[in-house]
Amino acid sequence: DAKTTQPNSMESNEEEPVHLPCNHSTISGTDYIHWYRQLPSQGPEYVIHGLTSNVNNRMASLAIAEDRKSSTLILHRATLRDAAVYYCILKDQAGTALIFGKGTTLSVSS
């Protein structure tokens, strides 16, 4: 799987938007961009994924750069419950396993 680079940690205030960046300069044309998060003492949780176009769901938005070498996970209004480790993962169509990196630890303050 192609490599992703994320900041080790980020901080946010409650009810403010959060933009979590991910660089993936070696992404291939068939790689999907997946985001998962892991709340304290829980298993990873799916957030969103996309290929080329920006994606929205009830949890977040995914903005993908035109050249696909970077993407940004957007939490529109952070809550205390959004404090977690966020993982940006590339996955091609053929493989079935997600390979996790270290992710970004998001802290949210009230």
Add this chain to the structure above:
Amino acid sequence: EPEVTQTPSHQVTQMGQEVILRCVPISNHLYFYWYRQILGQKVEFLVSFYNNEISEKSEIFDDQFSVERPDGSNFTLKIRSTKLEDSAMYFCASRGQGAHGNSPLHFGNGTRLTVT
């Protein structure tokens, strides 16, 4: 919403003993996975299972590990002779068919294995 359930939530065993970690994936899912997370470290892939056979495994998944789907609902991970370094949180996950193999993985809340 359907969930992946794992039992037990915490298992303590002595070094050299066999352990079986149990998982009930979401009922219509076809792909099953085990991951582990040593305390303070990243989530590591162990093995994936599809159509009653292993489809991928990592270097961690050596001969001490095995997986089985003994019936239509359970998915188990067996460690034959546990070592201290097997102490970790073990997560089971499953996913449906999905398009291009990219349907989301659903994870359980894990079994904490402590080897003494």
